[in-house]
Amino acid sequence: MQTSAVSVNIQAAAKTYADGTRGLLPTNLTIEPAEIMALLGPSGCGKTTLLRIIAGLETVDKGGCIRFDDRDVTSLPVEKRQVGMVFQHYALFPHLSVAANIGYGLKVRGVDQTRQRKVVGDLLDLVQLQEHAHKRPTDLSGGQRQRVALARAVAAEPKVLLLDEPLTALDAKLKESLRDELGQLLRRLSITAVYVTHDQKEAMAIADRMAVMQSGQIVQLGKPEALYRQPTHPFVAAFLGRVNRITRSPEQTAQGVLSFDTFSMPVPVSHGSILMVRPEHLSIQPPHLPGAPGVVSTRVFLGDKVQLTVSLPNQPPVLVDCHGDVPWQVGDSVSIAIDPSNLLPFGESL
Amino acid sequence: MTRRTQSPGLALITAIVAIFMLTPMVLSTTAALVNNYSQGLASGLTLRWLEQVISVYGQTVVWSIAIAVACVIGNILIGVPAAYALARNPSRWAKTFEEILTLPVAVPGLATGLALILAYGTLRDFRQSYSFILVGHMIFTLPFLVRTVTAAFQRPDLVAMDEAAKTLGANFRQRFLGILVPAVLPAIAAGSLMVFTLSIGEFNLTWMLHTPLTRTLPVGLADSYASMRLEVGSAYTLVFFIVVLPMLWLLQWCTHLLEKKYAN
Numbered sequence: 001m002q003t004s005a006v007s008v009n010i011q012a013a014a015k016t017y018a019d020g021t022r023g024l025l026p027t028n029l030t031i032e033p034a035e036i037m038a039l040l041g042p043s044g045c046g047k048t049t050l051l052r053i054i055a056g057l058e059t060v061d062k063g064g065c066i067r068f069d070d071r072d073v074t075s076l077p078v079e080k081r082q083v084g085m086v087f088q089h090y091a092l093f094p095h096l097s098v099a100a101n102i103g104y105g106l107k108v109r110g111v112d113q114t115r116q117r118k119v120v121g122d123l124l125d126l127v128q129l130q131e132h133a134h135k136r137p138t139d140l141s142g143g144q145r146q147r148v149a150l151a152r153a154v155a156a157e158p159k160v161l162l163l164d165e166p167l168t169a170l171d172a173k174l175k176e177s178l179r180d181e182l183g184q185l186l187r188r189l190s191i192t193a194v195y196v197t198h199d200q201k202e203a204m205a206i207a208d209r210m211a212v213m214q215s216g217q218i219v220q221l222g223k224p225e226a227l228y229r230q231p232t233h234p235f236v237a238a239f240l241g242r243v244n245r246i247t248r249s250p251e252q253t254a255q256g257v258l259s260f261d262t263f264s265m266p267v268p269v270s271h272g273s274i275l276m277v278r279p280e281h282l283s284i285q286p287p288h289l290p291g292a293p294g295v296v297s298t299r300v301f302l303g304d305k306v307q308l309t310v311s312l313p314n315q316p317p318v319l320v321d322c323h324g325d326v327p328w329q330v331g332d333s334v335s336i337a338i339d340p341s342n343l344l345p346f347g348e349s350l
Numbered sequence: 351m352t353r354r355t356q357s358p359g360l361a362l363i364t365a366i367v368a369i370f371m372l373t374p375m376v377l378s379t380t381a382a383l384v385n386n387y388s389q390g391l392a393s394g395l396t397l398r399w400l401e402q403v404i405s406v407y408g409q410t411v412v413w414s415i416a417i418a419v420a421c422v423i424g425n426i427l428i429g430v431p432a433a434y435a436l437a438r439n440p441s442r443w444a445k446t447f448e449e450i451l452t453l454p455v456a457v458p459g460l461a462t463g464l465a466l467i468l469a470y471g472t473l474r475d476f477r478q479s480y481s482f483i484l485v486g487h488m489i490f491t492l493p494f495l496v497r498t499v500t501a502a503f504q505r506p507d508l509v510a511m512d513e514a515a516k517t518l519g520a521n522f523r524q525r526f527l528g529i530l531v532p533a534v535l536p537a538i539a540a541g542s543l544m545v546f547t548l549s550i551g552e553f554n555l556t557w558m559l560h561t562p563l564t565r566t567l568p569v570g571l572a573d574s575y576a577s578m579r580l581e582v583g584s585a586y587t588l589v590f591f592i593v594v595l596p597m598l599w600l601l602q603w604c605t606h607l608l609e610k611k612y613a614n
Binding site: 081 | 519
């Protein structure tokens, strides 16, 4: 539908609320044309504030600037900014039919009837709600409402599509199937989109790039895989998946080794004293093989895999993901092999 | 049926309270239909008291309804925009304004009436018309509508709908009339029902504001109780029931229907 997607350029955008709380620290972000950018973080991290600033629903502090392509839209009111927005609870108009909801943006802009009908019809096809056109939103399921909200947001061909936790209102099972469907739909629209979520799986499945946010600022920005594999900040590592923390003494750090009782392995000095490693990157083996010696303290069977907690000498217990058929039981002595290349290096940034 | 056998004590209390409450209503309405109340039913049934009420006080019934309807319309026109303004304005001034708006509910109607007479009593044409009473009723009933509708406008889903309409390019007029007012229609209906009910039965304030030529049903009722036979007064009460109850039921039914239609 969209012929020419625009880029979004955010410069030094900050938000201070009337009571003095800072919702967003000065933030820079560039979103490429037709890119799906996820803003990911825990509640209160400023992701929704940033989204609302792009929409024009929040004013930006003095000095901030928002551009769509080369056009400065900072002082443009939301009604004229030509954005489409999908709200957390959809905010559908309860007294209007599905078709009237989708066509609302066209109607208020004075688009002629024939064109309105055509666009609404096309969108009903796209979101597969043809037979529900005359129903009220209250008669639809959660997933259907979400699709109406999306169709309504894109009907007037907005320059930027903004989605505020669009899957949160759905139950867990539906959420997973709709996540992929929504991702495909967004790609088919080839529109610049900003997607706010606190669910890292959702962000990874849908976004081209994501910005992980914490305490009002972007901590790291990049492709989902890169962020998962090479987090530059411990918060990003922990937020995108489970991590084990292993600490080493100043002496070990200075010598460039990591030691567990009798076992010692080289780990560069530059890795610092706190090391992080994901549970799936640890492998468990019989106790006589070289590795960190430990004892299995819990075993959780998850069908396709088994999650073990292993107590290590002078360390907090670590989580290890193994195949579903590993023989180890609680109380067994084991050895854990750690590939140094899988240790997430944060230096002394902690 | 099983319920009744399970708690006979409760059923008895309910019956006693119901009888205690219904007896005055039954006595009052039967008094309207007998020839002589002191002789009771033995004096025979008649409609002449009702006829007398309609010929003497018929106009007050019409005017009461007209004022109540005008009061509802006027309050919607003033109250709904006011409610929106109050709902979207977080300032202290808005809070203070809302409190002042609610004052006439607490202040005795007589005092409000006196204040109106002191302020506008010299405007003769206004003072001697029904619009003087209408203004009094509106001042008294406005807070009931404004409060109900403000609460509806403040609901998070309404705020989101307003924002959604904004992002879709709707200007204020389009949003207000096309989205927000329809979305709070059940609240407006509930508030209107309240306003209508209060206006129809209002006596305090109206008694202060009325002139011999501008009387409403409750004022006429007081007059008949004071100066007419007991049977006429009772017939008047019966007229009130016959006219007002069906209207209230109709309004209640409409409100209920709207609430069902807009239920989320």
